[in-house]
Amino acid sequence: MKALWMFPGQGTQKAGMLTNVEADYLNKVKMITNIDLKDNIEGYHSTVQIQLSILILQIYQIDKLNSLGWTPSIVAGNSLGTFSAAYAAGIITMEDVIELVSIRAKMMEKLYPSGYGMGVVIGLEREDLGAVINSLQAKNEIVFLASQNAEMQNTISGERRAITEVLAIARKMGATKVQLLDVPTPSHSPLMKKISDKVEELVGKMKLNSPSCLYFANYSGHSETSLNKIRYDLSHNLEYPVLWNSMMDIGLEYRPDVSVEFSPGDILTGILEKKVKSIQSIKLNYLSVEDADYILSKLKRGFKK
Structure with missing residues (x-):
């Protein structure tokens, strides 16, 4: 077995x-x-x-x-x-x-110690979420596309302020769920x-x-x-x-x-x-x-x- x-x-x-x-x-x-x-x-x-x-x-x-x-x-x-x-x-x-x-x-x-973390977006393609992040990085925002737990479930890391902005945009794009995670570091x-x-x-x-x-x-x-x-x-x-x-x-x-x-x-x-x-x-x-x-x-x- x-x-x-x-x-x-x-x-x-x-x-x-x-x-x-x-x-x-x-x-x-x-x-x-x-x-x-x-x-x-x-x-x-x-x-x-x-x-x-x-x-x-x-x-x-x-x-x-x-x-x-x-x-x-x-x-x-x-x-x-x-x-x-x-x-x-x-x-x-x-x-x-x-x-x-x-x-x-x-x-x-x-x-x-503070100001950084992770978020999760469910219901968007990884490529589409990556495009949002790339546009914010072009404005010198500190945020990155992180892990992929499932096909339509991706995490993001960086400054919490930038993460919050990504989550707001993702929600408008039709994400079924967006959430700040209880993780105080910008892992992955x-x-x-x-x-x-x-x-x-x-x-x-x-x-x-x-x-x-x-x-x-x-x-x-x-x-x-x-x-x-x-x-x-x-x-x-x-x-x-x-x-x-x-x-x-x-x-x-x-x-x-x-x-x-x-x-x-x-x-x-x-x-x-x-x-x-x-x-x-x-x-x-x-x-x-x-x-x-x-x-x-x-x-x-x-x-x-």
């Missing part, structure tokens, strides 16, 4: 999402970073709190599934989720990935290159292992086995658009039987289910790991018949 494990990034965090995470995991974050995770609305105004909380939640769920005998055939992380995907594939240790995400998040928060744009270069130095000092399964990289949208390319992805995915739509199209060519979306949220499952109906979907945002284990065991027995 082939399993696709999907890891969302920031934007769907919510107060209380760490309630069921064992204290040992929270203490591990504290020991490595000297940061207490707050898990409340106030805390989730901080990039550092958001990213470390999502990471340790996903690590906890990975470890619990592993302890029950479940491992992925394919891993794919969206933005921040790339680091959990790398952990799930055995590429990076828990200690190193916590340290890496902590330092990366601190640099993001320091470089863009050239504005993040300075951070990517510094992260590359950190990753270069860490020992990485060959992936135990297919690892899909954000920067290329393809499965990568070369450690050099994986290092590049972990370092530089922040400055590239995440073409999740294309990544899933390619991932489906490997014919996974079941998908597991790790907390928080269920957006990635929704995107996948619009592409294919034959995959059994498990969303840990709504199920305990024990419930997921029960469903996976039942599915596995069915595939053996």
